[in-house]
Amino acid sequence: MSGHAETIPTVDLSVLQYDRDSVLTTLRHALVDYGFFYLINYEDHLSHDIIEALADQTERFFNLPQEDKDKIQMVNSKHFLGYNGLEKEITAGKIDWREQIDFCSTDTELAEYDNLYENLVGPNQYPDAKKLPYFQKTIKYFLDGMDTFSVFLMKLIFESLSVNQHQYSKYFNINQGESNFNKMKLIRYPSEKELKSHSTLKESTFSQGCGPHKDSDFLTYLFSPTEVTSLQVQNLQGKWLSVDPIPKSIIINVGQTLEYLTSGVCLSSIHRVKTSSTTSRISIPFFQNVKIESVLQPLKLDDGLLKLRDERDLDRKQSVAFQFKPSLDEPIAVSVFKNRIKSHRDVSGKWWPKQLALIDEEERKAKESLESTPREKNPELLAKVLRLTKIFKTFHSTLVMELMRVSVDLTLRYFIPKVKLSHPTVSYSDLLKLFTIWPDFIVISINFDGDVVIDLEKTDRLPKINDMDYMNGQFEKRCEAWVNSNKYADDIPPLQLHLVKPEVDFQKLDKEMESRIKERKNKNTTIPASSKISKPSNTKKENSTMSILERIRMKEKARKENYQSPTAKRDQFLDSKLLQVLNILFTLSKRSQSISRLSEIIKNSLSSTSAISMEDAEAVIKRLCVKFPDIFVFVNGKSLKVLKWNEFQLSTLKKRLDETDEATTK
Template identity: 35%
Template structure:
């Protein structure tokens, strides 16, 4: 079994991914059940399916159609908005351009975000992770921007509602996490295409959809737009648990920022996208073609640091985490991965993942980051 409705496991080695029903939040009689399920998912799994999300089906459909159309553009049109042209890491990335776990990902993608202006010249360098989009030529993709902005707006409303729901699940006031976010928030959106690898049997020789990693932000809301399998979640025993598409659901997962904010109570879980041959076939062995997935990433303020965190989480919630190593890892996140603040760490992560962008806009940051990787590998 790869999923369940809602459960409570005392073991860290979860074997299923729960399904939460957002419609339960609309009634006082059922909201407490939803919050209990959410708490279990936050503490024990780090992932859950969400059904009945408040994103209009027509909005979702229109966006999906336009997103698929975008990938059909000729390469020269895609390159007009290549990410290397954006200091804000927004735009088009060719197949294999992004690096995860020190290996190139076998995926082609576009990055967009809530439309916001570039930072001023006196703001910290890491503030450049927020900025305006590169939009494709409207004559080449009529209606794409409108459909995408509408989808991102509704998805953004959903992410912000979860800021309050998570606080309530931890027995905190609904506004307890508000200080972690800028106003307005910028939500990131990836449009990802995973072609079948040319030689699926060579996956172990270097092909990966996305290598094992944990997301760096607050929450991720993933729309799996095609019926492909391939997304896998790792439990604490090291077993990979499948997270196949379920009709009418989003896959939601916890990022490192939320884990750090809660001192390890909310767990960020390692996941990957595999490229096995069977993941690109239906039950009859027929090809499904490329896999498409569209995650929305809810980030926190780039200025957020441990000094700004003032959460006082109730003892009975803190005791839910039995693993002291999880707590210590979370407490160290700001000083290691995030280099003291979310923005600084995110900029370093972006330049190492998109090294062409780093070389053009942030060569000193990239050189220092790559040297840090070499030093770590030599230890």
């Protein structure tokens, strides 16, 4: 591995047209061994004129009087968009000495903000058009051009990793004209000489333009109009390499989202910006992101790439201050939102004080936990146990709500779609693991279908079952005890169902069996009045007297009579899933969900025998709007597709479905 080189690789896009394999090989090497590379000769895909125009407008903006820039301060925006002066951002616990302005590619106010993380989307703030008449238009042209160019490079990256488009397309808007949740900044790093001339500034050292960090996005595209070397990247051995600006090049670096999607194959490297002693510097980063509501799952990669990753990481010595990383259980934007709250404390103090306090506490606990974790314990196992404690909290709070409103026993599977709202990847096996840690926290049995059934009446009588703090505390203690006893385990095994003895009421069982037998007899002996009894003996004789041509014509006629178009077959397939989807929607407490999140819930909730793809799940959702336009509404927003619905009775919609089926049959 060439991680000891003193500079980052260069990817030349002009070579694509005659040696594509060479470009893909260089790109893969840059992604795996560095996480940073220069991109040159990109003009066929992105006009350099717009880059030059943006550099000019950037200079003009930062040359405005301070009072004009302060009118659009970020603190005015709960969406973390706008201008920040010096001393307004913190990285690695220290002040970043830079001024900057942030923009979002969506540039719009959402009609509703159902989730906190959606507040990352909002209207941009622009300086007075009288002072800078071309500024806003230039920003828009740049964002539009980068939206298209970033999709091109994203596809090229996945091609270099041999990842098919169907694996990653759900995370991006890849069609032309569709907007992605991308961000950009205009940054000015004052020289150390200039900073020292400001007597009001607090620190005596101004060496940190931006502290050591990793970007949380998919990819960062850095344009450097000023030819000043300040950017540094840390190589695998922990050495800082200077990244010199090259005219008409883009510096690309891998974000934690791409690193996570590729299971660490693509390297998200730590980087920083050092303050120049004598010259100020302009920087224009563009941050490419996945869809805001995306819940990430690692992509399937070749074993050869995973082996390269493992060999690379043998002597990896990078380290970085605490940052929130993508989670399996929540949209990627949640961690991005947390990072914004953590970095921009003045904005958070005004708009998000509760979230800021919670994140400060979360960071403190994370650091304490990391420092106090014994080295002999398996860190991967600890991560899985931590995930299980979060699942338990959600499951228990849901159970308490069901105890208040339901009197009949419920299966464990009933809770899966409810828990999925907070933990989209939760499975039946995950819920069974709760009983491995704490076998008798509720009263359960096994029914004759092999499902775990929760006896709500007996469970409700358990002491402290409604005390959430007590139950969560007990579960955490039992987790700690289990880990101490199973230090070398790779995972928590699910409860073995055969160990639980079902409580069987044989008298009730006998009555049910008698009822089923009678029902089957009635089905076999009852013939609908409209049905016609055919005479097979005559059919055989008729066929035997037909010529071959007559038989062919008869079969062709029958085929045409029974023909179903592909569209009709597709609709029939979707209709067969409607009742299952209605059952899932009926369990959801919130009657407004993003389409991608809802599709994920539906896909993960259906059993293996009736499994469907994400595309089919979205199609079923749209089919609901066709079948029940008075209940369901499909909202195609600029940045989010949402399904909204009115309260409904499951039995009423089931009856309407049956009536529609009968009418179609007739």
